[in-house]
Amino acid sequence: MTRFDIITCQPHLLTGPFDHSILKRAQDKGLVEVHLHDLRKYAINKHGQIDDYAFGGGAGMVLMIEPIAKCIRELQAQRSYDAVIYMTPDGQTLNQPMANRLSLLENVIILCGHYKGVDQRVRDMFITHEISIGDYVLSGGELAAAVLADSLIRLIPGVLNDESSALSDSFQDNLLAPPVYSRPADFEGRSVPDILLSGNTPKVEEWRFDQAVKRTKRLRPDLLAENKKSTD
Known part of the structure; x- marks a missing residue:
């Protein structure tokens, strides 16, 4: 409590x-x-x-x-x-x-x-x-x-139905969250990336990490600088 x-x-x-x-x-x-x-x-x-x-x-x-x-x-x-x-x-x-x-x-x-x-x-x-x-x-x-x-x-155990959800939020690892998609797989010619429909979990996670890095580099490069500082 x-x-x-x-x-x-x-x-x-x-x-x-x-x-x-x-x-x-x-x-x-x-x-x-x-x-x-x-x-x-x-x-x-x-x-x-x-x-x-x-x-x-x-x-x-x-x-x-x-x-x-x-x-x-x-x-x-x-x-x-x-x-x-x-x-x-x-x-x-x-x-x-x-x-x-x-x-x-x-x-x-x-x-x-x-x-x-x-x-x-x-x-x-x-x-x-x-x-x-x-x-x-x-x-x-x-x-x-x-x-x-x-x-x-929202970080307290049991509050979220899926506790792993909070761990994948933006900023948890000094990266912004990757893009997310839901149904339908195609909307007015805009399709969900094929990798997310593949069922290949390791490849999906690799794609998500790569997207998170790219999005962070584009929108919040300061976070990547902070990551580098913490590992130096």
Whole structure:
């Protein structure tokens, strides 16, 4: 059982992703628990305040330390957490090797940023991992948290019907996935490559690897450079 506790001031943004498809089936199978925690329940006053102006001035509001600290400490009093992750555009960029490592954890807190982010003392005191899903800014960390959780949950044994499927995804070996085909074998004169219809499994795998290398060289040569660096 892997447990995700997601702290957010916009929990309604996360109900959809976890209520459908693979993520829902993972929960129904008892392989994953996902708990959403509304930061406003930990507000500092009866007005539901969780943010304030930044010291030193400037545009935008900052999520205050007190509500976040109260929520994290309440969770940590109940169980031990392997990671407390903050979703932020200035964090380490999520990639497949990182997802592989994090998918082995049992208890994970994910903190969603909002507005101008969180008080720096939250990051200094509580956060173990700072993760970004790309070099751009979203309105909040909720969608990024859903992306992160999806990338981890699908790797948990038993979540996918065919566990080998995740191992053949793009980026697992620093290569993009090869092209895939399904029925019909011929569509408007465009035919499936003969090798895929041959039934010769070793040759099919050889073709797939060759296609993966060619596609990676064309679209993401940086990945091949990373492969070479790791073998030098």
